[in-house]
Amino acid sequence: MSAWLVDLNRGILKENPVFKLLLGMCPVLGVTAFAENGLGMGIAATLVLICSNVVISSLRAYIPARVRIPCFIVVIATFVTLVDMLLEAFFPPLHDQLGIFVPLIVVNCMILGRAEAFASKRPVLRSFFDGLGVGIGFTFALVLLSIVREVLGQGTLFGVDVTGAAFEPMLVMALPPGAFIALGVLLVFMNLAFKKLGME
Amino acid sequence: MELDLQTLMSIIFIYIFVENFVLHRFLGICPFLGVSRKMETALGMSMAVVFVMTMATLVAWLIFTYVLEPFDLMFLQTVAFILVIASLVQLVEIVMRKVSPTLYQGLGIFLPLITTNCAIMGVALLAVQEEFAFLEAVVFAIAASIGFCLALVIMAGVRERMATADLPSILQGPVVTLLTAGILSLAFMGFQGMLTL
Amino acid sequence: MDNMGKLVLTLALVAIASALLLTGVSLWTEPIVEENIARMHQEVLEDFFPEMDSYHQKTVDEVDYDFVYDSEEEFLGVLALARVSGYAGEIVYYLAVCEQGTVEGISIRDHEETPGIGDIIEEPEFQDRLIGKNYQDSLEPDEDVDTVSGATVSTEVMIESVGEYLELVSDEVLDMGREKNF
Numbered sequence: 001m002s003a004w005l006v007d008l009n010r011g012i013l014k015e016n017p018v019f020k021l022l023l024g025m026c027p028v029l030g031v032t033a034f035a036e037n038g039l040g041m042g043i044a045a046t047l048v049l050i051c052s053n054v055v056i057s058s059l060r061a062y063i064p065a066r067v068r069i070p071c072f073i074v075v076i077a078t079f080v081t082l083v084d085m086l087l088e089a090f091f092p093p094l095h096d097q098l099g100i101f102v103p104l105i106v107v108n109c110m111i112l113g114r115a116e117a118f119a120s121k122r123p124v125l126r127s128f129f130d131g132l133g134v135g136i137g138f139t140f141a142l143v144l145l146s147i148v149r150e151v152l153g154q155g156t157l158f159g160v161d162v163t164g165a166a167f168e169p170m171l172v173m174a175l176p177p178g179a180f181i182a183l184g185v186l187l188v189f190m191n192l193a194f195k196k197l198g199m200e
Numbered sequence: 201m202e203l204d205l206q207t208l209m210s211i212i213f214i215y216i217f218v219e220n221f222v223l224h225r226f227l228g229i230c231p232f233l234g235v236s237r238k239m240e241t242a243l244g245m246s247m248a249v250v251f252v253m254t255m256a257t258l259v260a261w262l263i264f265t266y267v268l269e270p271f272d273l274m275f276l277q278t279v280a281f282i283l284v285i286a287s288l289v290q291l292v293e294i295v296m297r298k299v300s301p302t303l304y305q306g307l308g309i310f311l312p313l314i315t316t317n318c319a320i321m322g323v324a325l326l327a328v329q330e331e332f333a334f335l336e337a338v339v340f341a342i343a344a345s346i347g348f349c350l351a352l353v354i355m356a357g358v359r360e361r362m363a364t365a366d367l368p369s370i371l372q373g374p375v376v377t378l379l380t381a382g383i384l385s386l387a388f389m390g391f392q393g394m395l396t397l
Numbered sequence: 398m399d400n401m402g403k404l405v406l407t408l409a410l411v412a413i414a415s416a417l418l419l420t421g422v423s424l425w426t427e428p429i430v431e432e433n434i435a436r437m438h439q440e441v442l443e444d445f446f447p448e449m450d451s452y453h454q455k456t457v458d459e460v461d462y463d464f465v466y467d468s469e470e471e472f473l474g475v476l477a478l479a480r481v482s483g484y485a486g487e488i489v490y491y492l493a494v495c496e497q498g499t500v501e502g503i504s505i506r507d508h509e510e511t512p513g514i515g516d517i518i519e520e521p522e523f524q525d526r527l528i529g530k531n532y533q534d535s536l537e538p539d540e541d542v543d544t545v546s547g548a549t550v551s552t553e554v555m556i557e558s559v560g561e562y563l564e565l566v567s568d569e570v571l572d573m574g575r576e577k578n579f
Contacts, residue, residue, distance in 0.1 A: 064400075177382045
């Protein structure tokens with residue numbers, strides 16, 4: 001399998017940042033009350049991840065090892081701010097919903113982790129796919145959790161009523177405790193799934 | 201917001217209990233899940249967090265109020281704040297290594313980890329967003345960090361007990377921690393609506 | 398020294414590049430953001446005052462008002478930007494009061510109330526209870542205007558807030574609008 005395909009796939013399942021590595025948990029719990037928000041956050045974080053991976057990879061020959069962490073941080077923070085500004089201008093409702101979690105993408109250990117472990121040592125194209133893979137894995141986790149929380153907690157999916165009048169939503173799912181519990185339960189199923197797929 | 205004792209007391213109560221940063225706002229989850237296995241480490245991390253969070257909020261507030269705002273550079277907030285936090289952590293590490301090597305040994309790995317603690321960044325951002333005055337911002341940071349400690353210490357206490365329990369392997373580790381956190385969060389919901397600013 | 402210089406230089410260059418990029422994008426997006434806010438504001442005004450032709454903004458006693466006029470410069474009413482501490486956070490809403498001091502409409506701009514419970518303050522089901530109330534009416538929660546069971550705090554807070562803002566609007570502000578006394 002060609003290198004870039006491996007890079008892409010790795011982040012989606014085998015080294016899924018949320019289900020396997022337990023990174024970037026704050027937004028996972030914080031924005032997953034509604035599927036729309038989970039998807040939006042996933043895309044935003046993926047964009048930041050791809051851009052910062054690409055830039056850091058391009059500059060890797062020029063950044064001395066001793067200042068690399070601050071440099072990475074500045075690069076990541078720059079793209080986070082860019083995404084934040086673009087969201088505020090072109091997708092105001094999503095921007096309001098995601099709130100403080102957009103600037104918090106900068107401390108998402110997943111992004112700094114990829115920069116340090118991969119992008120700073122590999123060529124640009126591979127870094128691009130690595131970022132894309134991890135981003136997709138992250139988005140996948142976010143969307144999965146938010147689908148569970150929205151359907152159970154509100155009876156809707158992406159704002160569309162999918163359960164009908166007879167279903168009394170489990171409000172707790174939309175609230176903080178529900179986030180913890182839903183993720184815990186989801187993790188159990190994911191672990192079972194990984195076991196079945198032989199990916200422990 | 202008027203600066204008076206009542207506001208400050210409210211801030212303390214609200215941000216430790218009503219809007220606990222971990223259990224209600226979902227900030228600082230990574231260390232909350234990762235460092236809560238033993239009481240010792242939980243306490244060590246807590247101390248470091250209280251210190252860094254308060255100092256970081258203080259410095260970030262000053263930079264926002266006297267540099268970013270007057271020059272209309274608010275969009276540089278994210279970059280500026282994260283650099284403040286990263287530098288502060290570096291500074292704390294260097295100072296601690298010289299001043300108290302034993303403490304440094306104890307806190308060792310936690311210090312660099314604190315840089316990516318979203319609670320610290322989150323608190324700094326919120327202190328500025330809520331338009332607190334300087335003293336209020338400091339009290340806010342202290343309260344938030346104490347709230348973080350509270351959640352962390354409770355979780356560590358529970359996990360230490362659970363370590364002796366016989367759990368099926370599928371539930372061990374992060375799963376039971378998350379479920380416990382859910383119950384804790386539910387308990388803390390009892391504080392909701394009690395007090396607002 | 399040379400090594401240290403290189404470190405600082407690299408970091409400085411990255412920081413400067415970042416600052417330039419962000420400044421550029423900010424200059425581009427800031428007007429768009431302002432436009433969005435203005436547009437929403439405009440929509441709310443048009444919603445509650447369909448005959449609106451022009452409006453004048455003024456802050457009275459720390460409350461921001463839009464004094465609304467039709468094409469014949471007749472005073473139609475005011476739109477106040479209201480804030481109140483809700484159950485879970487601050488609620489920011491527009492309160493439209495017609496020229497006679499009666500509530501025309503409410504539009505919630507921001508809130509953090511519990512989704513599925515407290516957010517009933519956004520629904521006509523609740524808001525209709527306040528529409529048509531005059532500033533001279535008493536607005537006691539549960540006596541004059543019913544709260545919503547299960548969302549008692551959120552709805553009570555809104556009722557009290559509307560009552561307070563109506564009192565603020567009262568004769569003084571309405572006269573200001575009628576006489577265009579700015």
